[in-house]
Amino acid sequence: MKMVKNLFSAVMLTATIAMVAPSCKPKDADVQTKVAEALKSTPGVTVSVTDGVATLTGEVQDEATKAAAETAAKGIADVKSVVNNLTVAAPPPPPPASMTTLLDEATQQKVKDGLKDMASVTLAGFTEKGAIINGEVTPAQNMKIKQMLASAKVMLDASSKLVIKK
Amino acid sequence: MALQDKYAELISSATTLGVAGLATAEKGGVLHVSGTAKSTADYDALWALYDKIDPGMTSNDLMMNIDIKAETGAQLKVTTDASNLNIRSTPSTEGEIVGKAAHDEVVTLVEKTDDSWWKIKTADGEEGYAYAQYLSPI
Numbered sequence: 100m101k102m103v104k105n106l107f108s109a110v111m112l113t114a115t116i117a118m119v120a121p122s123c124k125p126k127d128a129d130v131q132t133k134v135a136e137a138l139k140s141t142p143g144v145t146v147s148v149t150d151g152v153a154t155l156t157g158e159v160q161d162e163a164t165k166a167a168a169e170t171a172a173k174g175i176a177d178v179k180s181v182v183n184n185l186t187v188a189a190p191p192p193p194p195p196a197s198m199t200t201l202l203d204e205a206t207q208q209k210v211k212d213g214l215k216d217m218a219s220v221t222l223a224g225f226t227e228k229g230a231i232i233n234g235e236v237t238p239a240q241n242m243k244i245k246q247m248l249a250s251a252k253v254m255l256d257a258s259s260k261l262v263i264k265k
Numbered sequence: 266m267a268l269q270d271k272y273a274e275l276i277s278s279a280t281t282l283g284v285a286g287l288a289t290a291e292k293g294g295v296l297h298v299s300g301t302a303k304s305t306a307d308y309d310a311l312w313a314l315y316d317k318i319d320p321g322m323t324s325n326d327l328m329m330n331i332d333i334k335a336e337t338g339a340q341l342k343v344t345t346d347a348s349n350l351n352i353r354s355t356p357s358t359e360g361e362i363v364g365k366a367a368h369d370e371v372v373t374l375v376e377k378t379d380d381s382w383w384k385i386k387t388a389d390g391e392e393g394y395a396y397a398q399y400l401s402p403i
Contacts, residue, residue: 196299197330198292
């Protein structure tokens with residue numbers, strides 16, 4: 100009878116452990132929600148949690164954001180470890196160089212050089228905005244002038260009187 | 266964004282043609298576009314498209330600073346209207362003329378000195394600076 104009682108105790112104990120255990124061991128889904136919440140301010144990151152291991156995937160702007168996301172995930176209780184599979188996006192191309200070009204002497208010289216062989220046009224001067232070019236040109240010459248100005252990163256000033264012959 | 270819309274076809278063509286380092290930005294009523302086209306044909310196609318979108322390119326609202334991919338040793342065709350292309354001792358029209366390349370002659374690129382002047386070498390061994398506008402990579 101004592102043995103039966105012991106067996107009964109053992110069964111009860113097992114049952115108790117079985118009932119208590121799930122509440123001790125956090126559900127991955129709950130942890131995942133917590134990590135996702137912590138990373139809400141970092142767009143582009145997807146979290147998945149398996150057995151307490153959080154895996155971060157997606158693309159972020161830079162290395163600092165990647166490291167910060169990992170730190171934030173590690174800071175969540177019940178996250179055992181973090182697998183950081185985040186990739187860093189390629190940096191955006193620099194803005195076009197023509198945005199900042201000054202009409203310095205070297206640039207002005209390039210325009211002079213470029214127009215030298217075009218007898219039908221005259222370079223009247225330069226303004227803050229660009230070169231003043233006057234004259235009559237063929238469509239092909241007009242194209243050459245515009246290409247030359249673009250390669251020197253110079254605009255045609257609006258006061259120019261450049262007439263395109265039909 | 267109006268200019269981006271006006272030149273949307275141009276920008277999408279540049280993307281399709283694989284223009285390297287393509288960058289666009291709008292500033293002070295001008296759309297700036299820069300990058301490096303793969304070939305002279307691509308460069309010409311983009312300029313033709315610009316001329317189509319803005320006939321005569323008279324609106325003054327696009328700065329298309331596109332160059333053409335050319336590395337040292339590349340073959341360049343002289344694309345003057347008809348005349349010879351001067352080869353000079355320094356990258357400026359102030360430079361002494363040290364040689365001439367004929368219209369349609371093919372020369373070799375030594376160095377892209379800047380956007381406007383390239384150092385070239387002719388088949389006869391004449392070396393110096395020529396105005397890049399009249400040189401097309403082939």
